[in-house]
Amino acid sequence: MMSATNKKSETPSSDAEKRRINAKSNIERLDSTESNDLEQPLLEASSSSNSPTSDSSSNGSGSTTSSNISKGAIQNVKEEVVKNGLVIGACVFYSFCSVSMVLANKSLASSYNHLIEGDLNILLVVIQAIVAVLAVELCKALKWVEYPSFSMATAKEWAPVNICFCLMLFTGMASLQYNSVPMVTVFKNLTNICTCAGDWWFFGNVPERLVILAFGIMLAGAMAAAWKDITISVTGFFWMMLNCLTSAGYVLYMKFATKSVKLSKFGMVFYNNLLCMVFLLPVAAYMGQVKVFFSTEAIHTTDYFGKNFFAGLVGFLLNFASLNCVSLAGATTYAIIGSLNKIPLAVFGYFIFDSIITNDTWFFIAVSMCGGFLYSYAKLKTATSRKDVSGKK
Secondary structure (H helix, E strand, O other): HHHHHHHHHHHHHHHHHHHHHHHHHHHHHHHHHHHHHHHHHHHHHHHHHHHHHHHHHHHHHHHHHHHHHHHHHHHHHHHHHHHHHHHHHHHHHHHHHHHHHHHHHHHHHHHHHHHOOOOHHHHHHHHHHHHHHHHHHHHHHOOOOOOOOOOHHHHHHHHHHHHHHHHHHHHHHHHHOOOHHHHHHHHHHHHHHHHHHHHHHOOOOOOOHHHHHHHHHHHHHHHHHHHHHHOOHHHHHHHHHHHHHHHHHHHHHHHHHHHHOOOHHHHHHHHHHHHHHOOOHHHHOOOOOHHHHOOOOHHHHHHHHHHHHHHHHHHHHHHHHHHHHHHHHHHHHHHHHHHHHHHHHHHHHHHHHHOOOOOHHHHHHHHHHHHHHHHHHHHHHHHHHHHHHHHHH
């Protein structure tokens, strides 16, 4: 009886204990739920407070990217401006030196040719080459320029440039002997076309349509100006075509040499003039020009030697300017500038040497200026289109 009673008394207590445990667990669940409910707004508030930071971070990265892009674009513009400035400077410097060289030689010819039996054209080139070699060597001694000492291997690499120059010189003299000056001017414009064709064939520089049109305008102007004097013989045509080919070959090989021969521009000036002396001095001696020079005492004056020395210094600068122009602007542009140099030469000749400018010459000058402006516009348009394409990339 006692055991049964005890069992009955234990059962209610165990039930109460179960209810107490269940109630406690329910309270804990309620507390946990309330805690989660309270934490959720806090998390949302925290995330919302952090979201401007993330937005600003993303905006910051975006602004950094755009800043980098704008800096890159500005850098590209600066590089393009510097490059175009160097090209324009090289062309202007070459034109100045070329015109100065022709004026110096014309001054020599007008002052002393009447005292000389024959001519000293080849010997004058040799004298001016000697002055140029002395000038560049002096600059090297003063540490103004740097280039390696003489090397036979380098001289052999550069020799074809001088061979083309000598051939251009001789064929030019022969063409003047068998053709009138207006006809030579016409063929000089054909030389520009040969140079442009060689630039496309050997270096892949495809000419623009406007460039071809500019060549056509300049050639038509030269032919119109020379229309009254268009007379040509088979011999004259032969020498003139040879002069066109050798002149174009000289410019094109000079472009190749400036890229392939590992020399500074002043090193090229040194070899160019040194080899010019070696090639042309024997020719001048063979033609009797050395003998004429020493036997003509009337030209042994300070003025004559001073003008030759000045012409040699200008030749030194012209050598550098030519190499620099071909290297930066290209063979075709170099040839075009050579043709356009006839415009300031005609004007300076009129004022300095009282040269007569005929109506035909004025017409040729006007047409040449139109062709030159069109060529400049074509090159500027090409440079702008290339810059736009690179900017899009």
